[in-house]
Amino acid sequence: MSTGSDFVTPSAAIELLRELLTTEFAVVAGDVRPEASLRDDLDLDSLDATELLQRIEECAGVEIDEPDLKSLQTLGDVVELLVRARGDAHTPERWGVPQT
Numbered sequence: 001m002s003t004g005s006d007f008v009t010p011s012a013a014i015e016l017l018r019e020l021l022t023t024e025f026a027v028v029a030g031d032v033r034p035e036a037s038l039r040d041d042l043d044l045d046s047l048d049a050t051e052l053l054q055r056i057e058e059c060a061g062v063e064i065d066e067p068d069l070k071s072l073q074t075l076g077d078v079v080e081l082l083v084r085a086r087g088d089a090h091t092p093e094r095w096g097v098p099q100t
Helices: 010-024 046-060 066-071 075-086
Strands: none
Touching: 010 046, 010 075, 046 066, 046 075
């Protein structure tokens, strides 16, 4: 696991989300795009969204506050939150996400 000084780019955040969503939530890789609605496009209910965010916390080594969870509507919102939490230059391989 990385240290708090590591950063994450938006493209690396999308890769992390693509890996998690396709391997753990049966989402089609092509549906993983910033404008995708967590609920409407990806069919994630509130429990799925909470589980996804827990996996992001584990893989990226960040903590997501409860108020932030409620404001997330799209994958772009999740990317923005992750980038804000970590910064810029971290790769999915270092997050411990299995690569396909």
